[in-house]
Amino acid sequence: MFKNHLKIAWRNLRKRKVFAFINILGLALGFGCTTLIFLYVSHHLQFDTFHNNADRIYRVVTEEHRDDIEYDAAVPPGFAKAFELDYDYAEKVASFYIRKNWQVNGSDGNEEKRFKEDIAFAEPEFFDILNFPLLEKLGDQTLAEPNTAYITERFAKKMFGDQNALGQTFVLDNNQTISVIGVLKNLPERTLIEASIFPSFKTLKSYDDFVSSGSWGGINSSLMCFTLLRPNQNIAQIENRLVELVTKHRSKSKNVHRYKLQALNDIHFNNKYGGINVNLLWIFSLIGFFLIVVGCINFINISTAQAFTRSKEIGIRKVLGGFRQHLFWQFISETFIISLFAMVVGLVIAAATLPSFNTLFGLDLSIQSLLEFKIIGFIIILLVIVALFAGSYPGILLARILPTLALKGKLTEKDTGGKLTRKILVTAQFTISIVLIVATVIIGKQINYAVNADLGFEKDAIIMIEIPEDIKYVKLKGLKERITKLSGVEKMTACLSSPGASYNNWGTGIKYNNRAEAEEFSISAKLADADYIKTFGLEIIAGRNFFPTDSVTELVVNERLAQKLGLESPDELIGKRIEVNGGDTKGTIVGVVADFHDRNFQRSISPIFIAPYVSGYSNFAIKIQGKNAKSTLAEVEKLWQEVFPKYIYEFTFMDERVAEQYADEQRFLSMSKLFSALAIFISCLGLYGLISFFVAQRKKEIGIRKVLGSKVSDILILFTQDFFKLIFVAGIIASPLAWYFMDNWLQNYQYRIAIDWWIFALAIGSIVLITFVTISYQALKAATANPIKSLRTE
Numbered sequence: 001m002f003k004n005h006l007k008i009a010w011r012n013l014r015k016r017k018v019f020a021f022i023n024i025l026g027l028a029l030g031f032g033c034t035t036l037i038f039l040y041v042s043h044h045l046q047f048d049t050f051h052n053n054a055d056r057i058y059r060v061v062t063e064e065h066r067d068d069i070e071y072d073a074a075v076p077p078g079f080a081k082a083f084e085l086d087y088d089y090a091e092k093v094a095s096f097y098i099r100k101n102w103q104v105n106g107s108d109g110n111e112e113k114r115f116k117e118d119i120a121f122a123e124p125e126f127f128d129i130l131n132f133p134l135l136e137k138l139g140d141q142t143l144a145e146p147n148t149a150y151i152t153e154r155f156a157k158k159m160f161g162d163q164n165a166l167g168q169t170f171v172l173d174n175n176q177t178i179s180v181i182g183v184l185k186n187l188p189e190r191t192l193i194e195a196s197i198f199p200s201f202k203t204l205k206s207y208d209d210f211v212s213s214g215s216w217g218g219i220n221s222s223l224m225c226f227t228l229l230r231p232n233q234n235i236a237q238i239e240n241r242l243v244e245l246v247t248k249h250r251s252k253s254k255n256v257h258r259y260k261l262q263a264l265n266d267i268h269f270n271n272k273y274g275g276i277n278v279n280l281l282w283i284f285s286l287i288g289f290f291l292i293v294v295g296c297i298n299f300i301n302i303s304t305a306q307a308f309t310r311s312k313e314i315g316i317r318k319v320l321g322g323f324r325q326h327l328f329w330q331f332i333s334e335t336f337i338i339s340l341f342a343m344v345v346g347l348v349i350a351a352a353t354l355p356s357f358n359t360l361f362g363l364d365l366s367i368q369s370l371l372e373f374k375i376i377g378f379i380i381i382l383l384v385i386v387a388l389f390a391g392s393y394p395g396i397l398l399a400r401i402l403p404t405l406a407l408k409g410k411l412t413e414k415d416t417g418g419k420l421t422r423k424i425l426v427t428a429q430f431t432i433s434i435v436l437i438v439a440t441v442i443i444g445k446q447i448n449y450a451v452n453a454d455l456g457f458e459k460d461a462i463i464m465i466e467i468p469e470d471i472k473y474v475k476l477k478g479l480k481e482r483i484t485k486l487s488g489v490e491k492m493t494a495c496l497s498s499p500g501a502s503y504n505n506w507g508t509g510i511k512y513n514n515r516a517e518a519e520e521f522s523i524s525a526k527l528a529d530a531d532y533i534k535t536f537g538l539e540i541i542a543g544r545n546f547f548p549t550d551s552v553t554e555l556v557v558n559e560r561l562a563q564k565l566g567l568e569s570p571d572e573l574i575g576k577r578i579e580v581n582g583g584d585t586k587g588t589i590v591g592v593v594a595d596f597h598d599r600n601f602q603r604s605i606s607p608i609f610i611a612p613y614v615s616g617y618s619n620f621a622i623k624i625q626g627k628n629a630k631s632t633l634a635e636v637e638k639l640w641q642e643v644f645p646k647y648i649y650e651f652t653f654m655d656e657r658v659a660e661q662y663a664d665e666q667r668f669l670s671m672s673k674l675f676s677a678l679a680i681f682i683s684c685l686g687l688y689g690l691i692s693f694f695v696a697q698r699k700k701e702i703g704i705r706k707v708l709g710s711k712v713s714d715i716l717i718l719f720t721q722d723f724f725k726l727i728f729v730a731g732i733i734a735s736p737l738a739w740y741f742m743d744n745w746l747q748n749y750q751y752r753i754a755i756d757w758w759i760f761a762l763a764i765g766s767i768v769l770i771t772f773v774t775i776s777y778q779a780l781k782a783a784t785a786n787p788i789k790s791l792r793t794e
Contacts, residue, residue, distance in 0.1 A: 022689040023299045024342045026682045027386065030288075030295035031346025031379075033678060036357050037288035038378050039350075039365055041281050047190045047268040051131040053228060054264050058235075060225040061273050063258040067521045067564075070507075072221055073273040075259065078214040080123075080225045082245055089238050092228040094126035095201055097211055099222060101466075103648055104197065106170035108161035114648060117155065119172070120195035121204045129228045130193070138166045138181040143200035150182040155196040172199065174468065174646050176206050189364060192267055207469075216249035217582060218508070227261075235261050254509055254518045280668060287675045290432050292382070294679055295342075296390040297425040298686030299335070304393070304422055328392075335391030336383075343383050360670055393421065422690075423726060429683040430730030430767055431737075436676035437763035438738035443669045445753050446746065447662055449601075453751075455658070456596025457499040458537035458623070462654040463633070464498060465620040465640070468647050473550065473614040479643045480620070486639075488625045488632025491535040494617040495528035499536050499596050500658055506616075510607070511579040512565060521564050523557075523580060524598060524606040527616035533593065535621055542570040543591035552611045556591040561607040580609065587611055600661040601751040621654070680767075684774045691719060691778045702782050712784060719779040723771050731764040738763075 051057060060079065064070040077095075084093040098120050105114045124142040127134075127150075135153060143150065156165035168180050178199055187193060205212040211220050229238075242259040250257055262273060269278040351367055358365055369375065467476060476494055484492050496506065506525040511518045526532070530548040533540065533556065546554035555578065559570045567573065570592040579586045595605050624632045633651070640649050659666075702715060739755060746752045 018692065019302050019689055020338060022685045023295075023302060023338050024345060026295040026298040026685045027292075027339060027342030027390075028295075028345035028349060029678055029682055030292040031343050031382070031386075032349030032353070033291050033675065034288035034382065035346060035350040035370070035375070035379065036353065037284045039369055039375065040357075040361060040363070041285055042374060043190065043363060043365065044268065044276065044281060048192060048264055049190075050188060051264065056229045056231065056233075057129055057264040058227050058229060058261040059264070059267055060227065061260050061262045062219060063260060064219075064522075065256040065258060066254065070522075071272040072219055073262075073267075074219050074221045074223045075225045076216045076219055076249075076257075077211050077223060078216045078249065079245070079259070081214060082249070083225070083227070083242075086245070087238075087241065088230075089233055090227040090229050092125040092128045094123040094129055094226050096123070096126055096224045096226055097121040097201065097204055097208075097220075097222055098195065098224070099207075102173050104159070104170055104172060105174065105646070106159045106168070108159065108163060110161075113159060114646075115158075116648060116650070117197055118195040119197050119199065120193065121201050122198045123201045126198075126226060129226050132187060132193070133185050135183045135185050136166060137183075141181040143181075143198070144202070146200055146202040146205065147176055147178050148181045148203070149178045149197055149199040150184050151180055151198070152184045152186050152196045154186050156180075156183050172197075172203075173207070176203060178203065221505075229261075254520055255522065277664065280664070283668075284671065287436075287671075290436075291675065291679060291682065292386060294429055294432060294682045294686075296386060297429050298682065298689065299338070299390040300393055301422045301425055301686055302689045303331075303335075303391075332387060332391045336387040339383055339387045339390065342386075343379060347379070360667060423722075426687075426690075426723070427726045427730045427733070429679075429686065430727050430771075431734045433676070433680050433683055433767055434730055434734035434760075434763045435738045435741075436672065436679050437766055438734070438759055439742055440669070440672040440676045441759050441762065442742045442746070442753070442755060443665065443672055445759075446601075446749065447665050447669055449753050450662055450665075450749075450751075451659055453601075455500055456538070456594060458535075459498075459500065459655045459658050461626055461629070462498075462535070462621055462623045463636075463651045464654055464657065465622065465636075465649070465651045467494065467618050467620060468644060469618065471644070473617075475643060476614075476617065479639065482639050483620075483622065483636055486632060486635050488628050488635070489622055490625060491531060491623040493529055493531040493535040493621050494614075495532050495619055495621055496526065496613075496616045497619060498621060498654055498657070499526065499538065499598060500661075501598075505598075507606070508580045509582065510609075511583070513576045513578070519564070521607060523561065523578075524608045525580070525613075525616075526598075526608055526610045527613040528610055529612055529617075532610060532621075535623055538596060539594040540591050541594050543574045543589070546590055546610075546612065549612050550614050552585050552587045552613060554590045554611070555587040556593055556610040557589055558593050558595050558605070558608040560595050560605050561609070562592070564607050578609065585611070585613070597751075601749045604750040680770060684770060687723070687771060687774045688778070691775045694719065712780065715782065716776065716779050719782075720772060720775055723775065724768060727764065727767050727771060730767070731760070734763075735760045 048054065059073065060075050060083070062072045062075055064072060080093050080095040084090065098118070100118050101116045102119045103114060104117050105112070107113060122143060124144050127143075134150065141148065151159075151165060159165075159170060160168050165180050165183050169177050170180075172178050178197075184198070187196075201212075208220075210218075211223050239258075239260055245259065246257050262270065266275075267273070268275050269281075271277045347370060351370060354365060354367065354370075357363070480492055480494060483489055506527070507522040508525060509518045510521070510523040530546060532538075533545050540556075541559060543556075546556055557573060557578075562570045562573055565573075573589045573592055576589050577586060578589060593610070598606050598608060622636065636651075637649050705715065705718075738760070742755060746755070
């Protein structure tokens with residue numbers, strides 16, 4: 001029986017090639033996009049799922065309560081040891097300190113090598129908590145001694161070639177010589193740990209006194225604490241007990257800490273602590289669902305519209321003994337064949353576009369990913385669901401046709417049914433398309449606003465060069481003087497970070513004008529020399545810049561500080577003294593600059609002070625002339641290599657760094673554009689199929705209308721007015737939905753655009769125009785045809 005159903009289904013599809021093509025293409029695009037989205041979502045859902053005892057692994061994070069709450073995925077240096085010694089909740093506790101892009105020097109016996117790698121200083125217990133297995137190890141040594149390290153097999157091959165890496169040495173950041181005591185299996189791609197070198201935590205003392213000190217005075221955002229809890233622990237109870245550590249070690253601080261236990265499976269998905277925005281996964285999943293639904297709607301609409309033309313076939317089958325269930329499964333068989341073809345084409349589309357998909361999202365998925373069991377299982381389940389969803393209603397509709405009316409030719413559109421359903425489904429398509437267009441326009445406007453708005457500082461034609469940490473200031477000063485003399489260099493400064501940097505941010509407490517108590521809020525430090533303000537084009541609105549000096553005696557602050565202090569004018573700050581960093585740094589305010597965006601638009605502008613602090617400089621910022629930029633960059637590199645021959649020279653353009661802060665939003669925008677276009681295209685395929693059928697069905701009516709004097713414009717209105725009414729209804733439904741979702745999305749930004757009425761008008765107008773163009777070809781073809789030909793066929 002099933003074989004017979006398939007044969008008849010194949011014959012019917014060959015008979016209606018155009019409609020079969022429209023259905024297959026629409027569903028194929030839905031299948032292809034949904035498969036890619038499933039790959040993307042499953043990729044993220046598999047992060048750090050491979051660890052043993054994953055349900056008992058936690059990272060300790062910090063809520064910093066001042067006048068508002070800041071979230072940091074780090075803890076004070078003294079926390080890990082105190083948690084281990086003062087409580088009995090954990091089997092293992094380990095500190096973990098990440099540094100990005102550190103220079104490594106070594107040799108494979110034939111040539112000297114140097115390159116940049118991500119480093120993670122770790123205590124021995126770290127590898128008892130997380131499951132990163134060792135392939136080989138030097139005796140029974142662990143990361144208990146300074147200047148020892150585990151490395152990944154990838155780095156071992158890269159640095160030492162075919163030599164046995166155990167016992168080999170390399171120099172870390174041109175400072176300490178590190179001995180390799182173990183080789184780790186390459187870390188999985190789906191893990192929060194991205195380092196390839198794991199020096200012992202005791203090695204850190206040679207690089208960072210504060211982090212290795214056991215202090216409770218502050219937080220370095222690169223210092224994390226992982227723990228493996230004992231079974232059956234009450235997390236809320238533990239967090240309540242951790243308040244004791246705040247009372248014991250930070251009782252006088254205005255920055256009140258609250259230590260929280262973050263589950264391992266939450267780390268990748270919690271954007272408060274540096275994870276991804278899990279809402280994006282839901283949004284992408286929903287978009288994939290919509291694309292499949294739009295494809296199914298095409299199929300249902302075209303199939304129900306064809307019910308009238310297939311009525312005699314249904315009538316004959318019923319007269320010859322066909323039951324309703326037989327006719328229903330006959331149509332399901334046709335739907336299954338179309339869905340199967342669409343699935344195959346969709347997989348080809350997914351495979352062909354996978355490299356571009358990887359580039360867009362920074363992934364490394366292979367074609368083999370499409371052959372994984374979970375993907376095959378998902379596709380099969382999706383195929384069955386689509387076949388049943390798309391085929392059930394048309395199958396029921398066809399099966400209930402009365403054979404007497406069908407064979408007598410007295411069947412009307414009312415008898416076949418489905419007209420109201422088609423209107424509802426077409427309206428749903430229009431609604432989805434309008435929502436996606438509105439979302440795309442608003443996301444694009446917000447990103448353009450963030451990237452192109454006046455940030456309060458110059459970012460164009462400025463390069464940032466990282467400064468070696470252990471270099472004396474006199475050497476830096478000499479290099480700066482030489483670079484400044486280059487004809488292509490306009491301005492230059494040595495600094496901790498640029499005004500809008502999302503990294504190297506140092507926040508500290510502040511005591512203003514000899515007040516007895518520190519303020520409730522923190523202040524961000526922009527450590528820099530006296531050329532910082534002119535290099536970045538900051539506007540001084542009160543007072544003056546500080547004089548060139550090597551120590552902090554004078555400071556410049558931003559106007560946000562005056563607002564936080566409740567002052568009426570920035571001028572009131574001039575001449576006042578402030579203390580920061582626990583009183584270790586003091587100075588007199590001599591100038592106030594206009595506010596600039598020191599963080600991305602999701603966060604408000606911080607109170608800021610700018611002061612010279614030579615030991616804190618980690619970057620050169622150089623503003624170059626637009627013309628002859630290439631030769632200027634080459635001259636800068638030459639001077640750099642003369643002064644720092646052991647260091648790798650790298651630079652980045654500052655405007656690129658600013659744009660990187662919105663990389664996720666840019667990807668989201670690209671996806672919105674793509675999926676909006678696909679949803680509209682699939683909808684247009686369905687509209688084209690419907691209008692082609694309606695034109696063929698109403699040829700006689702059109703001929704009569706033309707004979708009676710109807711114009712071409714009258715025929716066009718005849719076919720378009722119903723669709724325009726549906727677009728109007730869709731606009732009414734889509735506008736509040738789109739406004740609600742996009743207003744919620746914009747709440748993530750402290751500085752955001754307004755949602756203007758014209759965005760909705762543009763979306764609805766675009767759908768009207770696209771629909772008109774889609775319908776016009778077939779409608780004009782029918783309207784300009786000779787009416788004699790359509791009438792004489794009767």
